[in-house]
Amino acid sequence: MRHGVKLNKLSRTAAHRKSLLSNLACELISHKRITTTLAKAKSLRVYVEPLLTRSKEDNTHNRRIVFSYLQDKEAIKELFGAISEKIASRPGGYTRIIKLGKRMGDNAETALIELVTLTRSMARQLRKRLPRRPVVPVVLRRKLEKLVLNKLLLLKAKQKKKQLSRIQLLNIIQRTRHMPCPFFLE
8 A cells, every 4th residue: 555655766776767857856946837648747747846835045055955956056045046936935836747648659658747836928938939830638539530521531632633542541540649739720
């Protein structure tokens, strides 16, 4: 039984896990949002929220405790400066995890973890950095496959002016299944 066990080992040794979570926390503090696997995002939330709580009270003791976890002076300046002002009135829940679906290479669940305390101007700046080609949500994938099939049928029939075989159609669908967004939706 796993009573009271809140730590996910992430299939890593203790030193590797500590280094991974420290680096992810520094990147989250500096970039305000990062994309990673769902398991790492959930572990990162458990790791970083107590540090964010410590940053509310700016004194030498709290800075040293946070530095023992992060080992990055720039991240600590950012944490105790801009971020601590924005989270001063929040009682907790400083991060938000948004599921993004499965990754194409290894089918791992991906998630976006972000600091909840973003202002509108910061959110606009971060949206500009996102890729322009939207990733199709998992729910819409089947509907889009039918649309892709119909569109490809029309395109291939116009190009070759003949009927395609079922095997050729299945090959085309298999190739387009892993596209981030169908070409005709851009």
